Amino acid sequence: MKCRRCEEQAVVEVRHAHAAYCPTCFVERCREQVSRAIGEHRMIRSGEKVLVAVSGGKDSLAVWDLLLDLGYPADGVYLGLGIGGYSDRSGDCARAFAERRGATLIEIDLASEVGFTIPQAANTRRMPCSACGLAKRHLLNKTALDHGYDVLVTGHNLDDEVAVLFGNTLQWNMPYLARQRPALPESSGFARRVKPLVRLTERETAAYCVIRRIDYIVEECPMASGNRHLLYKELLNTLEERDPGAKATFLNGFADRVAPLLDDLAAQERDSVGTCSRCGSPTTAEVCAFCRLRDQATRPPRRRKKRRRDRSVH
Ligand code: FES
Ligand code: ZN
Numbered sequence: 001m002k003c004r005r006c007e008e009q010a011v012v013e014v015r016h017a018h019a020a021y022c023p024t025c026f027v028e029r030c031r032e033q034v035s036r037a038i039g040e041h042r043m044i045r046s047g048e049k050v051l052v053a054v055s056g057g058k059d060s061l062a063v064w065d066l067l068l069d070l071g072y073p074a075d076g077v078y079l080g081l082g083i084g085g086y087s088d089r090s091g092d093c094a095r096a097f098a099e100r101r102g103a104t105l106i107e108i109d110l111a112s113e114v115g116f117t118i119p120q121a122a123n124t125r126r127m128p129c130s131a132c133g134l135a136k137r138h139l140l141n142k143t144a145l146d147h148g149y150d151v152l153v154t155g156h157n158l159d160d161e162v163a164v165l166f167g168n169t170l171q172w173n174m175p176y177l178a179r180q181r182p183a184l185p186e187s188s189g190f191a192r193r194v195k196p197l198v199r200l201t202e203r204e205t206a207a208y209c210v211i212r213r214i215d216y217i218v219e220e221c222p223m224a225s226g227n228r229h230l231l232y233k234e235l236l237n238t239l240e241e242r243d244p245g246a247k248a249t250f251l252n253g254f255a256d257r258v259a260p261l262l263d264d265l266a267a268q269e270r271d272s273v274g275t276c277s278r279c280g281s282p283t284t285a286e287v288c289a290f291c292r293l294r295d296q297a298t299r300p301p302r303r304r305k306k307r308r309r310d311r312s313v314h
Pocket of ligand 2: 276277278279280281287288289290291292
């Protein structure tokens with residue numbers, strides 16, 4: 001296989017683009033795709049303060065690396081979730097990357113910040129991944145606002161976005177569909193949230209990290225088994241195997257033809273947001289979902305009442 005651009009030996013095949021690339025041209029292609037996503041969706045404007053949510057995985061480290069190389073002086077934020085050795089190793093990867101690139105990494109620890117870890121949140125009514133997503137959205141947004149960042153960058157890639165779209169479509173979850181955009185504008189209580197990797201697949205971000213010699217945590221989160229999102233990804237991978245490009249067609253079709261029809265709903269959703277009576281975060285309820293989660297996760301476990309024999313005589 002020859003590189004599409006320079007005819008050198010290719011090392012990465014990008015099936016949905018019907019092309020293969022040598023390491024140098026592949027890295028160049030990744031930069032172009034990220035630049036294009038940023039430009040098309042006006043994700044970052046010049047002079048803005050940028051914060052990258054870093055998990056220690058391939059996507060968040062790749063997007064941080066790409067932004068730095070594209071000239072954005074981006075800082076990172078790492079949230080320690082308290083998932084034993086998994087969290088220790090992912091934190092190490094985030095720290096090692098920051099040190100290697102001479103970049104600033106803000107660290108937050110879930111347990112010391114809010115009094116519970118993700119394994120403790122698993123005892124609540126929420127699935128661990130859903131509790132984790134909620135905690136991340138809440139604390140990362142809060143950190144961005146507290147430190148005066150204009151934009152919060154996440155490492156969601158094309159596969160993530162397609163799997164979320166697929167799940168929301170299966171359930172016709174209209175408010176979530178209305179919110180599914182590569183860039184969500186800033187609004188009261190929210191920093192702008194953007195996904196510059198939306199044009200790159202999971203395979204591409206992994207290849208990028210290998211070529212760039214970025215150490216990332218390869219193992220899956222131990223709390224993720226049974227996660228529906230992973231099932232959707234598997235199904236979509238089977239589809240992509242048979243029909244390369246199907247994922248990108250699905251996502252781009254939604255963005256071009258359906259998302260604009262949901263603009264009014266998205267605006268209504270934004271308008272209906274008030275503030276949490278406890279923490280002041282944006283919410284449509286009296287108390288936000290994060291405060292409710294914290295109540296449940298930090299509540300002492302209920303003692304089982306001993307059953308007494310009913311001795312009354314009827
Ligand atoms: Fe959030 Fe695993 S990383 S539950
Ligand atoms: Zn709250």
